[in-house]
Amino acid sequence: MTRIIHFADSHEEAVFPRGLDKRVLGYCNSHFKRRFQHKQELLDQAVQRMIAEKPDAVLFTGDAVSTAAPAEFAAALPHFLPLIKAEIPFFCTAGNHDVYVKNKKCRAAMESFYSALGNGDVDQPRCVRIGTGNDAVRLLLLPESRPTLPWLSCGYLSDESVSLAVAEAEKSDTAPLILGGHFPVRECTWRRGLRQAEKLRQLLAEGKIAYSLCGHVHSPSEEGREVIAGSVTRYGIMTDLRCENGAVQIGRIRL
Secondary structure, three states, X not given: OEEEEEEEOOOOOOOXXXXXXXXXXXXXXXHHHOOOOOOHHHHHHHHHHHHHHOOOEEEXXXXXXXXXXXXXXXXXXXXXXXXXXXXXXXXXXXXOOOOOOOOHHHHHXXXXXXXXXXXXXXXXXXXXXEOOHHHOEEEEEOOOOOOOOOOOOOEEOOHHHHHHHHHHHOOOOOOOEEEEOOOOOOOOOOOOOEEOOHHHHHHHHOOOOOEEEEOOOOOOXXXXXXXXXXXXXXXXXXXXXXXXXXXXXXXXXXX
8 A cells, every 4th residue: 555645734934024025915914814823833743643654655735834934944944854854755846835926035945945855846847656566656746836916826837737747647557646736726716726727627527637635725625536635734634645456545634
């Protein structure tokens, strides 16, 4: 059996920004709307649970921070490092709050954070094989986040990402294809949805993508083969994916 534990949206608390840009809105959102919603101790509990259960891989689909400030990434990293030290294969995609603004220092901090987690260039779509034989799965990691206007929190798929998804979906490979990305594929609203995702929605509906594992929406849910992890620091919940003899089962881990 191959097992993947998936979590998302840990949202390290925002720090007050220097200058006037989208980070001011993010700071207000973090300190007033969400001030008592996210508890970082739940992230620590989740990490210890994953270390104890030793899955074949861990998937984090973004939003480690709130406004992409370097100080936020510095505060978030120690919560994640025990997973790396435990030598559990760890895969990530960045969330929209991780790439919140077009700022060189924020961008460098994001790249350094994900590099420390062993994920290098999070802008590069890729597909990795986890497990062996009939229990293997293919994990399709797609970059979907980029800085947006202050009133938007939508994602974008590049032509390269769509082409890779189609190519993997059309392969004569019995290992189920699992999509890992920050945004729900099924949501197509103009403000929060994933743009250029029509082909992925089709592949998911046809079962060529076995499951989509995502975050962004903080409430956990499952609908039509799309599993939203929910915010680990708000709800204390993770997704538990298991594959045995080509059959995928989805469960939940509650802290």
